Amino acid sequence: MKITQEIIFQHGLTDEEYQRILSLLGRDPNFLELGIFSVMWSEHCSYKSSKIHLKNFPITGKHVLQGPGENAGIVDIGDGMAVAFKMESHNHPSYIEPYQGAATGVGGILRDIFTMGARPIASLNSLRFGSFDHPKTRYLLNGVVAGIAGYGNCMGVPTVGGEVYFHESYNGNCLVNAMTVGIMKSSKIFKGKAEGIGNLVMYVGSKTGRDGIHGATMASDVFGEGGEERRPTVQVGDPFTEKLLLEACLEVFKTDYVVGIQDMGAAGLTSSSVEMASRGGTGIDLDVSLVPRREDGMTPYEVMLSESQERMLMVVKNGCEEKVREIFHKWDLEAVVVGVVTNSNLLRVADGNNIVAIIPVKFLTDNAPVYKRPIKRPDWQDDVQTIDLKNIPEPAVVVGRAAPANDRWAQPTLQNNYNDVLLKLLSSPNIASKEWIYRQYDHMVRTDTVVLPGSDAAVVRIKGTKKALAMTSDCNSRYCYLDPFAGSAIAVAEAARNLVCSGAKPIALTDCLNFGNPERPEIMWQFEQAVLGMSEACKKLDIPVIGGNVSLYNETSGTAVYPTPTVGMVGLIEDVSLHVTQWFKSEGDVIVLLGETKEELGGSEYLKIIHKLDKGRPPHIDLNFEAKLQEACLNAIRGGIIKSAHDLSEGGLAVALAECCISFHEKVVGAEIILPAHKMRMDALLFGESQSRIIVSIAKEDTAKLMSIADKHSIPAVVIGKVGGNRLKVNGVIDLSVKELKEAWKDVLEKLLKG
Amino acid sequence: MKFGIIVFPGSNCDHDCYHAAKHVFGQEAEYIWHKETSLQGFDCIILPGGFSYGDYLRTGAIARFSPVVNEVIKFANRGGLVIGICNGFQILTEAGLLPGVLMRNKGLKFICKSIYVRVENNQTIFTKAYQKGQILNIPIAHADGNYFADKDTIKRLEDNNQIILRYSTEDGEITDDANPNGSLSNIAGIINAKGNIFGAMPHPERVCESILGGEDGRGIFEGILSLSS
Numbered sequence: 001m002k003i004t005q006e007i008i009f010q011h012g013l014t015d016e017e018y019q020r021i022l023s024l025l026g027r028d029p030n031f032l033e034l035g036i037f038s039v040m041w042s043e044h045c046s047y048k049s050s051k052i053h054l055k056n057f058p059i060t061g062k063h064v065l066q067g068p069g070e071n072a073g074i075v076d077i078g079d080g081m082a083v084a085f086k087m088e089s090h091n092h093p094s095y096i097e098p099y100q101g102a103a104t105g106v107g108g109i110l111r112d113i114f115t116m117g118a119r120p121i122a123s124l125n126s127l128r129f130g131s132f133d134h135p136k137t138r139y140l141l142n143g144v145v146a147g148i149a150g151y152g153n154c155m156g157v158p159t160v161g162g163e164v165y166f167h168e169s170y171n172g173n174c175l176v177n178a179m180t181v182g183i184m185k186s187s188k189i190f191k192g193k194a195e196g197i198g199n200l201v202m203y204v205g206s207k208t209g210r211d212g213i214h215g216a217t218m219a220s221d222v223f224g225e226g227g228e229e230r231r232p233t234v235q236v237g238d239p240f241t242e243k244l245l246l247e248a249c250l251e252v253f254k255t256d257y258v259v260g261i262q263d264m265g266a267a268g269l270t271s272s273s274v275e276m277a278s279r280g281g282t283g284i285d286l287d288v289s290l291v292p293r294r295e296d297g298m299t300p301y302e303v304m305l306s307e308s309q310e311r312m313l314m315v316v317k318n319g320c321e322e323k324v325r326e327i328f329h330k331w332d333l334e335a336v337v338v339g340v341v342t343n344s345n346l347l348r349v350a351d352g353n354n355i356v357a358i359i360p361v362k363f364l365t366d367n368a369p370v371y372k373r374p375i376k377r378p379d380w381q382d383d384v385q386t387i388d389l390k391n392i393p394e395p396a397v398v399v400g401r402a403a404p405a406n407d408r409w410a411q412p413t414l415q416n417n418y419n420d421v422l423l424k425l426l427s428s429p430n431i432a433s434k435e436w437i438y439r440q441y442d443h444m445v446r447t448d449t450v451v452l453p454g455s456d457a458a459v460v461r462i463k464g465t466k467k468a469l470a471m472t473s474d475c476n477s478r479y480c481y482l483d484p485f486a487g488s489a490i491a492v493a494e495a496a497r498n499l500v501c502s503g504a505k506p507i508a509l510t511d512c513l514n515f516g517n518p519e520r521p522e523i524m525w526q527f528e529q530a531v532l533g534m535s536e537a538c539k540k541l542d543i544p545v546i547g548g549n550v551s552l553y554n555e556t557s558g559t560a561v562y563p564t565p566t567v568g569m570v571g572l573i574e575d576v577s578l579h580v581t582q583w584f585k586s587e588g589d590v591i592v593l594l595g596e597t598k599e600e601l602g603g604s605e606y607l608k609i610i611h612k613l614d615k616g617r618p619p620h621i622d623l624n625f626e627a628k629l630q631e632a633c634l635n636a637i638r639g640g641i642i643k644s645a646h647d648l649s650e651g652g653l654a655v656a657l658a659e660c661c662i663s664f665h666e667k668v669v670g671a672e673i674i675l676p677a678h679k680m681r682m683d684a685l686l687f688g689e690s691q692s693r694i695i696v697s698i699a700k701e702d703t704a705k706l707m708s709i710a711d712k713h714s715i716p717a718v719v720i721g722k723v724g725g726n727r728l729k730v731n732g733v734i735d736l737s738v739k740e741l742k743e744a745w746k747d748v749l750e751k752l753l754k755g
Numbered sequence: 756m757k758f759g760i761i762v763f764p765g766s767n768c769d770h771d772c773y774h775a776a777k778h779v780f781g782q783e784a785e786y787i788w789h790k791e792t793s794l795q796g797f798d799c800i801i802l803p804g805g806f807s808y809g810d811y812l813r814t815g816a817i818a819r820f821s822p823v824v825n826e827v828i829k830f831a832n833r834g835g836l837v838i839g840i841c842n843g844f845q846i847l848t849e850a851g852l853l854p855g856v857l858m859r860n861k862g863l864k865f866i867c868k869s870i871y872v873r874v875e876n877n878q879t880i881f882t883k884a885y886q887k888g889q890i891l892n893i894p895i896a897h898a899d900g901n902y903f904a905d906k907d908t909i910k911r912l913e914d915n916n917q918i919i920l921r922y923s924t925e926d927g928e929i930t931d932d933a934n935p936n937g938s939l940s941n942i943a944g945i946i947n948a949k950g951n952i953f954g955a956m957p958h959p960e961r962v963c964e965s966i967l968g969g970e971d972g973r974g975i976f977e978g979i980l981s982l983s984s
Contacts, residue, residue, distance in 0.1 A: 149865050153896075154806045156767020240765050240809030247764070331764060435868075442867045442896045444961050445804070447771040452968070461966065463774065576966065665869070 001031045011038035011214075012221060017369055024363045032301045032349065032357045039214070039267035039305060040274060040364040043552050048369050049518035050550040053528055056535040061544035063507060071112040071192055071263060073546025074184075075508045077572050079465060082186035084118035087126070087179035087473070087510045087568040089551035093234040094176040095223070098143025102176050103151040103237035107309050109178045110155060111263035114246050115312065117190040117253050118182030121448060122460045123152050125162040125178050126473040126512065126566045130171030132429060132752050137166065140174050142753065147237075148178070149440040154239035155246070159441035160449050160458035163473055166429045169481070172223060172556025177512040177549075179568040181471055183462060190253060192262035194276035194284055194315045194341045199259050201273070201284055201339035202321060204328055205245045205311040209294035211235045212268070212307025222517050223556040241310040241333070248331040249312065255327075257320035264311040270304045272313040273339070274347055278365040280315075283344035289352040290338045300349060300356045315341055375528055376521035384482055387602060387616040394683045395421045395610075397733050418654075418686065418733040421610055423744040425651045425687065426658055428609045432748030433663075454663055455581045456498040456647050459573065468576035470504035472569055476650065477562035479618035482603045484526045486618050488533035488565045490691060493626045494649060495569040496541050500630040501645040501694060503579045503637045504571025506541065511548035511567055516560025518552045526563040527552075534565060540623035541630070543569070580637050582646035583664035584671060587724040589643055590700050591660075591671060595629055595693035596716050597653065599680035605650040606687035621691045625715075629692045632713035639709070641702040648693040654686040654734060656695055658741045661728050668738040673721035673730040682733060697723055756983045757783040759797035761827070761843075763818055764789065768804035768840065768960065775960040776801070780976050789823045799836040799979055800827055802843025804896070804958060814857065814899045815846035824850050836880065836979060837952045841897050844944075844954035853947055853954045854912070855904030860897070861937030867896040869969070870935055872943045872957055873923040876916045879946055880982060881953040884974035890927045891920075891971040893957035895935060895943075900956040902938035902945075912945060920944035920955055 001007075008018045011034060021029055021037050029037060039045060047054065059067040065082055066074035072086035090105025106123065113120045125148055130137045152159045157180065194201070212235035252258055260280065262272040269291070277284045288303040298306075316324050321337050328335035342348075347364065349357040396417040416424070425431055438453035450468055451459035457472040474495040480487030496506040513530065516523040538545055554561040573579055584591075601607055602616020636642050648656045653675075662668045678685055698706055703719065710717035729735045758776040762769045769786060776784040787794065789807075794800060807818035818824060824846065831837045831852055839847035847853045860866060869892055874885040885891070904912070912918050920943040924933045934941045936956070944955030959972030 146864070153865055153867075153898075154765065154767075154809070156805060238809075240806060240811070243767070243806070244764050439868050440865045442865070444867060444894055444896060444958075444967075445767055445771065447774060447961055447964075447967060450966055450968075463778075 003028060003031065003034055011035065012042060013038050017041060020369060024367055030357065032304060033359055035301050035305050036270050036357060036359060037364065039270055041368045044266050045271055046368040047550055049371050049373050049552060050527065051370050052372055053531045056531050057545040058535060058538050059545055061508065064544050064546055065186060065189065066546065068545065068547045071115045073508060073510060074116060074189060075546060076186050077467065080186055082184050083181060083469060083570060084113050084116045084184060085179065085181040085510055085570055086112050086547045087177050087512045087566065088112065088549045089512050089514060090176045090178065091173060091514060091551050091554055094144055095140065095174050097234040098140045099147040100234050100236050102144040102147030104235045104309050105176050105178045106148050106151040107237050107239065107242050108265045109180045110157060110242065111265065113180045113182040114249055115190065115192065115261050115263045116184065117188050118184035119250060120157045120180050120182045121446060122160045122458065122471060123157050123178065123180045124160060124471060124473050124568065125176065126475065127162065127164045128170045128175035128564060129166050131166055131168040134171045138753055144174065144176055145437050145440055151237055151239045153442040155243050156445050158443045158445050158449050160443050160460060161453050161472060164434055164437060165477065167562060169562040172559055173554040173561050175514050175554065175561065175564055177566050179473060179510065181469060181570055188253065190258060190261050192276050192279055193260040194280040194282050195259055197282065197341055197343045198318050199315050199341045200318055200321050200337045201286065201341065202314045202316050202324060202335055203291055203311065203338045204314055204335045205333055206238060206241050206308055207292040207294040207334065208303055208306045209308045210298065210302055210306060213302060213305045222553045235307050235309050237309050244331040244333055245310055245312065248328050248333055252324055252327045257316050257324050258314055259317060260315040262313050264313055266307065268305060268307045269313065274361055274364045276313065276315065277347065277361045283342040283346040283361060284339055285342055285348045285350065286339035287350045287352065290336055292334045292336055300351045304349060373518050373524045374521040375524045377525050378522040384615055385617050387613065389601060389681065392611055394681055416610060419736055421687065422654050422658060422734055422736065423740065425605060425609055425655050426741060426745040427748050428605065429748060429752060430605060431651050431655055433746045435746065436749040450576060450579060451502060451581055454665065455502065457502040459502050459579045461576045466575050468573040468579060470499045470502040470571040470573055472498040473566055474498065475564055475566040477564040478614055479603050480530060480565060481562040482616065482618050484529035484563050485533035486621055488530040489537040489623065490618065490621050491565060491567045492534050492537035492541065492543065493621055493623065493691065494647065495567045496543060496630060497647045497694065499569055499571035500634050501580065501582065501647050504573045505634060506543050506569055506571045508544050508546045509567055509569040511545060511565060513548065513550045514554050514561060514564040514566065515552050516555040523560055530563055530565040537623055541627055578638060578640060580642050580645045582660060583644055584660045584669050584697050584723040585643045587669065588700060589697040589723040590703050590719055591673065591695060591697050591721045591723060592706060592717055593693065593695055593720045594633060594710060594715055594717050596690065597685060597688065597693065598690045599684040600688045600690050601684050604652065604687060604689045606652065606683065619689050619691045626692045628713045629694065629715050632710050632715045633694050636706055636709045641698050641705050642696050643699065644697045646695045648695065649689065652687040652689050654730060657730065658728055660695060661738050662742040662745060668742055669723055670725035670727045670738050671721055671723050672725065675720055675731050676718055686730065756980055757796060757798050759785055759787045759794060759800045761800065761802050761823055762786045762788055763805065763807035763821065765807050765809055766803050766805035768958065771960045772801045772803045775963045775976060779963045780980060787823060789821045791823050792826055794826045794830045799838065800830060802839040802846050804841030804843060807842055807846060814842060815849040818846045819849040828852060831952050834951055839954040840958055840960065841956055844956055845899060847952065847954045852952050853945055854908045855902055857899050858901040858903050859899050860901050865898040866935055867894065869894045871923050871925050871933065872920040873927050873929065875918050875921055879919060879950055881946065881975055881978050882919055883981065884977040888927060890923060890925065892969050893959060893971055894961050895957050897956055900936040900938065902942040904939065909940060915948055917946050917948065918942055919946050919953065920957065
């Protein structure tokens with residue numbers, strides 16, 4: 001077949017990139033070779049736009065056993081054990097076909113984890129959808145959640161946490177980021193390396209079909225109108241086969257037959273073989289005629305580029321192939337020798353006796369284009385950061401004390417009063433209970449989930465030890481839009497704060513960087529700033545980045561998603577009996593606010609929901625202060641005096657207090673709060689989202705102990721009230737029964753979905 | 756007491772049942788592969804939750820033909836103790852060891868949450884550690900838990916006291932609101948007429964340790980263990 005301009009364009013390659021192929025090869029590629037180049041050089045596989053920025057991340061630490069570049073990162077947790085985890089996006093396919101797109105996203109991240117030799121013990125997901133007014137939002141939300149449930153539940157890996165936000169910037173592109181955490185022996189790590197000349201390349205798992213061809217290329221492009229027409233590029237998941245693959249792989253890992261293994265994810269057989277040869281410094285000869293197929297008449301092009309799910313490529317010691325086959329046959333799975341490791345440094349593909357492609361491995365990896373794309377601070381940035389609070393009316397006070405006539409709170413310029421505002425915030429989809437979602441996920445299977453979804457972080461114990469892992473995902477993309485540097489630093493800080501509030505020491509993070517079209521300088525500016533902001537926070541908080549994923553081109557007809565650098569973080573709890581949850585425990589307990597409240601309303605959920613504004617500067621973050629705050633809180637938890645701890649985030653102090661009262665599924669409790677004298681706007685005090693704040697509750701007799709810990713770390717700590725009764729009362733401006741609060745907060749998604 | 760936990764390729768609560776029997780209650784426990792053809796030496800067989808053979812067809816419809824289920828049928832007919840939890844319950848109904856069928860939940864969605872069940876009959880091996888009328892807080896996690904049987908079967912179950920657990924409110928009332936999946940007569944768990952086969956949708960193995968938020972599931976195991984003491 002002659003390679004025409006049209007064909008090059010269909011493969012998502014630019015003219016310059018095609019010229020680069022010609023000069024590397026010194027000849028025209030054939031159609032298959034062009035296909036191989038196109039997927040390996042796609043943004044999704046090559047990171048060509050993001051690579052130079054990602055170098056800024058701190059990736060080392062004394063516990064890091066495996067940093068970025070493998071299927072997943074690994075951290076040592078002592079006692080001969082290690083944790084593998086990673087987060088990955090499946091945005092484009094999920095928008096096109098929500099159920100299968102999300103399901104195979106879960107399948108892919110699970111494979112990334114067990115490829116490393118770890119047993120997956122928990123999954124999380126970070127989701128973004130458009131506003132509920134948009135006609136596709138309900139369909140996408142229903143489909144994505146059902147897809148995640150359908151896959152994860154069948155696998156028997158609990159889905160223990162995550163986050164969901166709704167915002168109009170995601171109307172044309174939803175985000176589906178899936179994360180899985182696994183545990184393993186630190187001495188038994190498997191890597192995606194093709195080593196040992198003459199060792200055999202085995203194909204294991206499902207048969208290859210025509211699904212998902214060019215999925216990686218599709219995921220490296222913007223959508224126009226009619227993106228749904230790309231449905232054939234989305235794969236179809238089979239969680240049952242994946243469950244077999246998981247158990248079979250873990251069984252074969254107990255032997256010493258396996259030299260290297262890699263999941264066939266994006267770009268399937270092509271990327272798995274090329275990446276393994278690249279890491280091993282070897283070559284691979286493949287015979288596609290040996291690859292098990294689901295249908296007749298598939299061409300080498302289709303076999304090499306298929307993204308059929310539930311497949312792995314393994315390099316096994318020559319002579320062990322029969323033993324490996326026996327293990328896979330026990331699980332009713334295919335295991336076929338399809339190639340051999342060579343010292344040629346070439347990817348050679350044969351179809352029986354015909355050689356159909358020969359490409360030096362490094363042309364596909366090291367020689368792939370790397371772009372230093374133009375960067376420009378957007379013209380709109382100054383405007384969106386500017387708000388004049390004078391023009392924003394404060395809510396009225398209708399409860400509690402009679403305000404003196406000259407009290408500015410008493411002059412209602414806004415229809416709402418503080419009670420209404422709190423109820424409105426609690427019933428906004430971003431703050432409301434996410435039970436409708438996590439109820440569809442089996443979050444308890446494996447009987448390790450100590451803290452179920454609904455607290456700051458999920459806590460999963462490790463049987464046979466006293467240890468537990470806390471895990472969370474975080475990103476406030478409105479902050480990132482208003483100030484990508486600060487917003488991204490906050491994403492890291494808040495994820496860490498969530499873990500600390502559960503009693504864990506953060507150990508490492510994975511990220512999923514979701515942005516628009518990198519060919520637009522404004523998007524690249526957002527990306528650069530986000531990476532710098534995250535890096536800064538990681539350094540200050542001493543949390544290395546051990547892996548992640550970049551998803552660009554989340555853009556439809558010129559409208560990009562808000563920059564969404566999602567952070568997935570794992571923390572270690574040395575003694576699971578000292579874990580903490582966010583809800584108040586007992587009547588009479590003292591409530592203490594750690595940290596400092598400033599007059600900051602920019603980027604708040606309050607401004608968005610009540611005043612319809614996505615504006616202002618996000619709250620300031622002082623990372624040195626944040627580090628001290630987290631240390632103080634963790635020390636107090638480890639000292640056994642903290643009965644509940646809750647991070648302050650969207651909705652600020654008032655929403656966090658309400659959550660402390662109502663978020664426990666078994667019972668609710670009230671609180672009486674008197675905030676100390678202040679000079680700021682009442683709405684900023686109650687709904688502002690100042691960073692580095694935690695609400696804790698303690699037994700009354702432990703107050704002095706807590707104060708002295710806070711003092712030692714130079715952290716402001718103020719007693720603001722006590723737990724008890726069945727109302728939440730704050731300073732005479734909020735007075736609501738916990739029943740009303742709970743009614744406003746629960747079942748919101750259900751009601752919105754019913755329309 | 757020696758427990759055997761059946762492992763279908765898609766079982767995923769096998770570890771949990773094993774952990775409960777072996778580590779929480781200190782009993783002998785072994786996994787039994789679905790291709791096994793002998794259940795020699797076991798006192799109690801657990802069919803755990805999960806997705807036996809993927810359950811892309813009706814849940815449990817394929818599992819019922821597996822080699823090990825033939826042995827479970829023989830084992831049960833000899834009077835051996837058999838518990839089916841969730842997918843295990845579905846398989847027991849498919850295999851004809853328990854009457855009725857578990858259909859798709861009325862809301863058509865998978866539901867994982869802690870619910871309340873009322874102990875209707877404590878005169879069984881499996882529930883003797885509970886009081887009659889006791890309310891248990893136990894999680895469910897299924898998409899197909901909507902129990903159905905014809906009128907005569909339900910009447911027979913009622914007459915013989917074979918309905919063991921019913922979905923209830925926290926206060927023990929049997930209401931529609933307390934019924935998470937649409938089960939006929941709020942049925943959550945039943946027993947065979949002979950009293951040696953017990954099937955239930957709730958997962959007792961998930962609430963045997965206080966660190967997991969509850970211990971209401973312990974009674975099932977304690978009832979069985981009292982046999983050997």
